[in-house]
Amino acid sequence: MNDELRDQLQLFTIDSPCIGVCEVNNRGYCKGCFRSRDERFYWQQLSDGDKSKVLMLCQRRRKRIERDKAKKEQQVLPKGANLSLFDK
Numbered sequence: 001m002n003d004e005l006r007d008q009l010q011l012f013t014i015d016s017p018c019i020g021v022c023e024v025n026n027r028g029y030c031k032g033c034f035r036s037r038d039e040r041f042y043w044q045q046l047s048d049g050d051k052s053k054v055l056m057l058c059q060r061r062r063k064r065i066e067r068d069k070a071k072k073e074q075q076v077l078p079k080g081a082n083l084s085l086f087d088k
């Protein structure tokens with residue numbers, strides 16, 4: 001994150017990223033906001049700088065989970081797979 005963006009973020013308080021899903025995946029991260037249990041529990045006590053770091057971690061987790069999900073979907077149906085029962 002560059003210094004200008006960091007300075008701009010410091011002008012505003014950082015809201016919780018909670019979207020009300022509040023279920024955890026097998027790794028212990030919320031399926032809605034991708035925060036860990038401790039990150040959710042201590043959110044109100046974190047400094048804005050720490051909240052920004054948590055939000056960046058959440059974005060990385062979301063991207064990784066979406067990437068892994070896309071990989072699994074591609075493995076289920078190999079590219080160019082022929083689904084017709086009548087083609088030989």
